[in-house]
Amino acid sequence: MKLGIIGLPNSGKTTLFNVLTGRHVQTGTFTPADAEPNIGIVKVPDERLDKLAEMFRPKKVTPATVEYIDIAGLRREGGVKGELGKELLFHIRNVDALIHVVRTFRNDKVPPAGGDINPERDISTVNLELTLSDLDIVEKRMERVEINIKKKGEKEGIAELQLLTKLKQNLEAGIPIRQLELSEDEKKLIKGFQFLTAKPMLIVLNIGEEELKFPERYRDLKEKYQSLGIPVIELCAEIESQISQLGDKETEKAFMEDLGIKESGLTRLIRVSYELLGLISFLTAGKEEVRAWTIRKGTKAQQAAGVIHSDMEKGFIRAEVVSYEDLIKSGSLAAARNKGLLRLEGKDYIVQDGDVIEIRFNV
Numbered sequence: 001m002k003l004g005i006i007g008l009p010n011s012g013k014t015t016l017f018n019v020l021t022g023r024h025v026q027t028g029t030f031t032p033a034d035a036e037p038n039i040g041i042v043k044v045p046d047e048r049l050d051k052l053a054e055m056f057r058p059k060k061v062t063p064a065t066v067e068y069i070d071i072a073g074l075r076r077e078g079g080v081k082g083e084l085g086k087e088l089l090f091h092i093r094n095v096d097a098l099i100h101v102v103r104t105f106r107n108d109k110v111p112p113a114g115g116d117i118n119p120e121r122d123i124s125t126v127n128l129e130l131t132l133s134d135l136d137i138v139e140k141r142m143e144r145v146e147i148n149i150k151k152k153g154e155k156e157g158i159a160e161l162q163l164l165t166k167l168k169q170n171l172e173a174g175i176p177i178r179q180l181e182l183s184e185d186e187k188k189l190i191k192g193f194q195f196l197t198a199k200p201m202l203i204v205l206n207i208g209e210e211e212l213k214f215p216e217r218y219r220d221l222k223e224k225y226q227s228l229g230i231p232v233i234e235l236c237a238e239i240e241s242q243i244s245q246l247g248d249k250e251t252e253k254a255f256m257e258d259l260g261i262k263e264s265g266l267t268r269l270i271r272v273s274y275e276l277l278g279l280i281s282f283l284t285a286g287k288e289e290v291r292a293w294t295i296r297k298g299t300k301a302q303q304a305a306g307v308i309h310s311d312m313e314k315g316f317i318r319a320e321v322v323s324y325e326d327l328i329k330s331g332s333l334a335a336a337r338n339k340g341l342l343r344l345e346g347k348d349y350i351v352q353d354g355d356v357i358e359i360r361f362n363v
Helices: 013-021 047-056 088-092 119-152 157-172 184-193 209-213 219-226 237-244 249-259 265-277 301-308 310-314 324-330 333-338
Strands: 002-006 038-043 060-062 065-070 097-103 201-206 232-235 279-285 289-296 316-323 343-345 355-361
Touching (some): 047 279, 047 324, 088 119, 119 157, 119 219, 157 184, 219 232, 232 265, 237 265, 301 316, 316 324, 324 333
Antiparallel strands (some): 316 343, 316 355
16 A cells, blocks of 8 residues: 655655654755655554464564655745646655645744645645646646547547546536546546546644644534545644654553543554555464455455465465454464354455455465
């Protein structure tokens, strides 16, 4: 899973990236538009792996991972609309979803990009740039398709032109592609363009420490975007940075309790990202390794086996499955089997989040 972190300068994007990845990328400095993005791999927190590790005592534990791509703060050169992120946005066309970091914290030493703190305006500014970027691609493609239809008589281009016209009209009206009802054939036609407004988006309000006491402060903003299918979460990147440096779970827990934080903002961010993309994790466990594997909801057992290894998918015979909860309650695989909680499932079984699976296959 690849997630692109975007936002205006001084929004706290890179601070969040550093906390997520354990990197130490410099923050608060001007980054040129042609700069390469920061990239980091993050292990997905999953307490289930810790419990399984206690049970199986494996040689290694391998969590699922997420790749984060942090591009430089979007800025408009010379005040020209559409030029704000032309080069920068190129770097995030291959990501699965966008994380838009929006500043609400106050810090006199770090002036906000827009001159004052205005999250609604900042969200609209970035959304406009994503829209203009897609509109530019649509218009250029329409020109090519129209030429091919006129010169070469390519009738198959008519359907594409009709779709592009539909996209253009909606983008000009400020409606992102993710909100449009498209048929499967239409989705296939535009898949290769990697439109930015077609990607799922999550808004992260980067709040100040003093705002932790007012969880309802941005309720209207949250409701507005959540009604459009864009989840909104709050976290304080500066506090998360402090938590990440404590290095001890008990100390972290006490620190969070003092601040009234029930769950790490980073854990919540990753969880919501999974939900946004329709992802779940199934688990494998044994003496060699305990591991989490990421799949989409609705994935069948045979395809899930292919995530582990292609040979397992080709030679799939059956899957031995027990839910994580049943396994923990039983205390061991043998006990779960004796209780009839370990099931044999065929290739069409829909894998559930937290299933502990052993694949039987023959190649």
